[in-house]
Amino acid sequence: MAELLRTHPLEGWTTRFERLPDTVRITVEPYVAMVDVRLAPVGAEASAALGVDLPTTPGTWVPAGAGRAVWLGPDEWLLTSTTEAPEELEARVRAAVAGLGGSATDVSAQRIGLRLTGARVRDVLVKGCSIDLHPRVFGRGSSAQTLLGQAGVVLLALSDAGDDVLVLVRSSFAGYLADWLLDAALEFTPTPDR
Amino acid sequence: MQLIACPWCGPREEVEFHYGGQAHVPYPDSPAELSDEEWALYVFFRDNTKGRFAERWNHTTGCRRWFNAIRDTTTYRFESVYRLDDPKPPVTELARSRRSTAP
Numbered sequence A: 001m002a003e004l005l006r007t008h009p010l011e012g013w014t015t016r017f018e019r020l021p022d023t024v025r026i027t028v029e030p031y032v033a034m035v036d037v038r039l040a041p042v043g044a045e046a047s048a049a050l051g052v053d054l055p056t057t058p059g060t061w062v063p064a065g066a067g068r069a070v071w072l073g074p075d076e077w078l079l080t081s082t083t084e085a086p087e088e089l090e091a092r093v094r095a096a097v098a099g100l101g102g103s104a105t106d107v108s109a110q111r112i113g114l115r116l117t118g119a120r121v122r123d124v125l126v127k128g129c130s131i132d133l134h135p136r137v138f139g140r141g142s143s144a145q146t147l148l149g150q151a152g153v154v155l156l157a158l159s160d161a162g163d164d165v166l167v168l169v170r171s172s173f174a175g176y177l178a179d180w181l182l183d184a185a186l187e188f189t190p191t192p193d194r
Numbered sequence B: 001m002q003l004i005a006c007p008w009c010g011p012r013e014e015v016e017f018h019y020g021g022q023a024h025v026p027y028p029d030s031p032a033e034l035s036d037e038e039w040a041l042y043v044f045f046r047d048n049t050k051g052r053f054a055e056r057w058n059h060t061t062g063c064r065r066w067f068n069a070i071r072d073t074t075t076y077r078f079e080s081v082y083r084l085d086d087p088k089p090p091v092t093e094l095a096r097s098r099r100s101t102a103p
């Protein structure tokens, strides 16, 4: 029987990412367990059960153990974990919110993460993103669901200097977005000597 | 491009949104008693207001929530946005409805 190997949708882009300068680094994040949580209202009971205060301010994320809790809507969050398997995370979160009328769905296969680091990250992103990414308003802890080029993304600010951003994109859009990012970063990429 | 202020996410470009038609069209109180004509009025017939109009919008590529907006259909200017659980702005401020679609 043929062996089914798990491959990353951006495996074919690795060498092109390696050619990027330090001012625009693109690192493909390893697979992370992600669970979509629907819950309303959210209060102390939910915080105690989940072990994290779900952020209620639109456009924010908070650290949650070995992962993050990202605001997706007034009754919706994305919980990630780097230490639990997707089914473990789903089971734990579901057990925590089920009694409160909430739900938890494993969406680990939905999105992949691209981490953009370097002084030119904001110059690259603004070529296809209309929201204000200046660190003054988009510092660490900020998040945004918006369009980057033609792809819907979730942006997470990981630093206060605007030089460290995690881009979550649907797996089927990853190739398009990778090409778009490489094109946007072209002016900062040294051309190889001939 | 015009910016639309999502009640949750704040101002975003209008390509992030989708139109959802007239707002505040109430679901019939006793649907089983409606005639075919009354159903048709509820399902298909909407006001065609010239001027300020209360309508539904969805922030499709953002938070994916529905909300309501007052938009002037002659200028396309958004005058205000409000959440679904906010009360409808006073009717006198809106252009007069041609006909109520409520059964």
Ligand SMILES: [Zn+2]
Pocket (backbone or CB within 6 Å): B006, B007, B008, B009, B010, B059, B062, B063, B064, B065
């Ligand atoms: Zn929104």
